[in-house]
Amino acid sequence: MENNEEFIKSLLAHFPAEVPEHVQFEADEKALLLSRYIFVSSGKNRTGYCTHCRNTFPIENPIKQNGKGECPACFSKCRYKKAWLGRKALIDTACILHCQKSVLNPSVVTVEWLYASRDYRESFENVSTEYAAVARYVFDYDRKVCQKIEGGSGCRWWTESGFSTPSFLQNRSFMSRNIMHGTFEDGISGTPFQYSGWQRYDYEDVLKYLPLVAKYPSVEILTKAGLDSFVKAKIYGYKTYSAVNWSKSKLHHIFKMSKQDLQMLREKNFVSSVYYVGDFLFNAWVVQQWRKEKSKMNIDELQKNMQIFSVKDDLKTFKFIRRFTSLHRLFNYANKQFEKDEKHFIRRHQVLITWSDYLNDCQKLKIHIDEAIIFPKNLRKAHEETIKRVKHYEDELMRKKAKERYEKIKHYEFELGQLKIVVPYTPKEIIDEGNKLSHCVGGYAERHADGQTTILFVRNIKEPDESFYTVEVKNEKVLQVRGIKNKPATEDVQTFIDEFKKQKLTKKARKAV
Structure with missing residues (x-):
């Protein structure tokens, strides 16, 4: 307002x-x-x-x-x-x-x-x-x-x-x-809401029902048709699968289908309470997709496949795959892959998850997605291959970022007495550091490469290849210094770090870079 x-x-x-x-x-x-x-x-x-x-x-x-x-x-x-x-x-x-x-x-x-x-x-x-x-x-x-x-x-x-x-x-x-x-x-009584059917709702639900009556003609239609469970599902925020057009005023138009399809749906899906609305609306969505696509599949066969592949429980995965193929080809291919590799795919739904992940990997790798890519002969092996390629791609990307980062922070290199600061050149060095010292710095490799934090190594000059202490710097401040198994800095190491801060992290030191 x-x-x-x-x-x-x-x-x-x-x-x-x-x-x-x-x-x-x-x-x-x-x-x-x-x-x-x-x-x-x-x-x-x-x-x-x-x-x-x-x-x-x-x-x-x-x-x-x-x-x-x-x-x-x-x-x-x-x-x-x-x-x-x-x-x-x-x-x-x-x-x-x-x-x-x-x-x-x-x-x-x-x-x-x-x-x-x-x-x-x-x-x-x-x-x-x-x-x-x-x-x-x-x-x-x-x-x-x-x-x-x-x-x-x-x-x-x-x-x-x-x-x-x-x-x-x-x-x-x-x-x-x-x-x-x-x-x-x-x-x-005596208001435009008088004959809206509000009496079918609990009194606190009436407070949510009246605004819906004022906004959507379908709400009153559904209520008077004895289908108030659908309105309650909307009131309670239940999932409706985008299967309802609330702006319509005819019952079959509300469910986005013909009178014949709605009659068939109501005969097969009895809704006795709001708890059954989700199943009805999911099946309504299936019928809508079936009609929209003019699918070759029989509606009963389609609904059976929707059930055995647990589509209702993971509609997001299913919709992603649907972007690449039709309903008929989707289930035909998924069933064949399940039967071909039943030892690997314990449940049919796992085929859809693997397929979705595989197609997502293809997009990450910027592979031209054609017929052969969408329907690999062996889905599991094709996915294993894209996993390797994505990992290699991401590793290369992180290595490139780490090298660029090294050029920006190499001025942190510092020596004093028997100790020195070493700036890591690759993400692998940070991961190895965490493994050798048995602490969690390995998990910081990506954040270091992205510039979210800075990881530095403290080395003994006489043993430059041996991990000794690890330092985290953020916003020109030392956040932590950790040795093997998260051991805190000794007095000598802390003295060295204090001098490092004076010479490298003060405003005067930064201006000199």
Whole structure:
């Protein structure tokens, strides 16, 4: 929004200034019904004070702290509290969800989460129920404005994307939540949402359903057709395989297929709950691909192959291979490779993984991908060959980077007394250093070549080929000095490193390079 403050102000204008009386009644008589106490004074002439009716009366019989009792004035069921005991944790809270029409426009639906509290910590007399709105929702069908705003301390409001449970409640799972079901019927009736089928959804789901109704015609169509499980899948963020066109208003168009195909699909895939939606939509996607490609395969055969190759569990791999071939040829080739090398491919899905990796390697190596490359006679052997070539290619690339890096950092070479700094020339030298000293510097070879860090060797001048200590330098600072098995620097080595820093890593030294 161009002016977020003005937008929030326009949303807040839909809500009444005061908490409605029926909501206050809900708080006192239901949400905070257990927040009724009789505080008993000490001494001989003990009195009780009822927090509900605020009457005081004599107490004759002995009472127990938190014992159950009844107020003789208002007949409320209460708990006894000894007035002289501490109350530092005595605050009762609840959250109330209620719905009502906008005070500005009766065709606009508003929903509000209210935080209700009764605080007895400072005084138990004349305690009132306090209210604070923690989240508000505005659903304007005509203007296609559906927005959630959340409130914090100091009456500050901010917009939130989505319509999930407000952050205030997400951090307070212990708090009582009261949903005023009847208010939704009153708040939605007479608005464009009235006949949308919202009653088929749980009340917190309604907050996500109404924006979908305002945005997509398909949502109401699916709900009224008894296919609300598909809408719930969208509400809950389940995978839908891009098989649904939410903008359409005819059932078969929503599923991107003919009436005949949809009828066939529904006969074979019974969706009794949201948990079966994923299977249905995956099979819908399969039918869509089958029709789009005009595949030679029978649809039953295609669905069987999709199942035995576990395509649903790894659609990304399958889609990558599909870029190079048709459905019919893909499964024909994959089945032959599995049967040819069944000892290597324990499961058929492994054929697709190997094939995808092989084609990806071919792209890395910039091989012209033609028919012979896409369908090698022996997929496993072809993949083993590309693995070797990719490794060689990457090793060569890293060697080239390391040589270029050497030219940039060779000024770090340094001698003092019996020790000297050696700058590595190849990645292999860094890997060998890690192996000889039994520490992890070998894993730094690529980062060194890329310039993310700098690895240097400390050598004894008399034994220049023997690994002694390894140094990591980053941003002109020595991060660590490690010897065999991560042994820290000795006093002599540390003295040498301190002098190296003075002569090579100071601003003055860098200017001299």
